[in-house]
Amino acid sequence: xxxxxxxxxxxxxxxxxxxxxxxxxxxxxxxxxxSFQARALGExxxxxxxxxxxxxxxKTLTIxxxxxxxxxQGVICDLIELRFIDVIVxxxxxIAHDLVEALGFSHHKGHHTMDDLELRDLRIDRMYDAxxxxxxxxxVDLILNRLWEKLEKRTFSxxxxxxxxxxxxxxxxxxxxxxxxxxxxxxxxxxxxPTIHDSEIGISLTTFNKKNPKRRIIVDLLLDNEKYIEIxxxxxxxxxxxxxxxxxxxxxxxxxxxxxxxxxxxGVQILEDREIGYDYGVLVTTDQPQFGxxxxxxxxxxxxxxxxxxxARFATxxxxxxxxxxxxxxxxxxxxxx
Numbered sequence: 652x653x654x655x656x657x658x659x660x661x662x663x664x665x666x667x668x669x670x671x672x673x674x675x676x677x678x679x680x681x682x683x684x685x686s687f688q689a690r691a692l693g694e695x696x697x698x699x700x701x702x703x704x705x706x707x708x709x710k711t712l713t714i715x716x717x718x719x720x721x722x723x724q725g726v727i728c729d730l731i732e733l734r735f736i737d738v739i740v741x742x743x744x745x746i747a748h749d750l751v752e753a754l755g756f757s758h759h760k761g762h763h764t765m766d767d768l769e770l771r772d773l774r775i776d777r778m779y780d781a782x783x784x785x786x787x788x789x790x791v792d793l794i795l796n797r798l799w800e801k802l803e804k805r806t807f808s809x810x811x812x813x814x815x816x817x818x819x820x821x822x823x824x825x826x827x828x829x830x831x832x833x834x835x836x837x838x839x840x841x842x843x844x845p846t847i848h849d850s851e852i853g854i855s856l857t858t859f860n861k862k863n864p865k866r867r868i869i870v871d872l873l874l875d876n877e878k879y880i881e882i883x884x885x886x887x888x889x890x891x892x893x894x895x896x897x898x899x900x901x902x903x904x905x906x907x908x909x910x911x912x913x914x915x916x917x918g919v920q921i922l923e924d925r926e927i928g929y930d931y932g933v934l935v936t937t938d939q940p941q942f943g944x945x946x947x948x949x950x951x952x953x954x955x956x957x958x959x960x961x962x963a964r965f966a967t968x969x970x971x972x973x974x975x976x977x978x979x980x981x982x983x984x985x986x987x988x989x
Contacts, residue, residue: 696982704987
């Protein structure tokens, strides 16, 4: 009986004092010795640290939700410029929000009880307690339309298209603010957007193609599949990791690369000697698994789909990304001595 009890009762929950904690890294380390989502956040940071430190690991960041209106654009730039990630998969809408900031405009503090009918009349868009002047999206549209006019008529993958956007706003001198798109292109980090059509970017392209049927700009999302498979399958990467903010299409598209590789190699998903999926997974989400949706599903569940390696290391943080991400990235930066 004593041995059985000791099997469970061997690691005390620590009770840290804020008077003795001096840095973000210390706080997050203390979290990992507490309970509930404090421990989850601490374990998430430690898993991210190991993933970032694995030199032979492909590190992919997936972004859903509204991190730029929420104030996370700078942390995303940090992830790129500190070389913590190699690939980004995001929604087209976050590229549009990033471009608003890149042009020197801002998102603004509001409140979730504001009068939405009045905001509509004023052409102000609300995302919970963040506001965006809709006329600034029009500025983005005008600039993108000038770029579409200059592009040669051909088929683009989304990383190729975003490279053209970043080059255009920097070369023309209209890049005045911070931009994770520009940072990514400068640092050789490709950005994929499997939902580009469902965004301001997609609306802009649709409008251009409708008005210019002989000069249509074609974005081939299946070409994105091929390009990501090439990156994922590069022999220099012996391991693979993914940091997931939110869920949605960016998460699912990124995770399904292993089944895609199996189909390409074998024509079917084989029963033996299966491809090895991601070795690390860090999920920051506010969704729940019991409703069956992908955004809230556990990372363990994805093992059944062969999207993760059988012995993959997981961490799931049930927390608003605007809280969790800065703490995790700040801690990893400190632990690495950067």
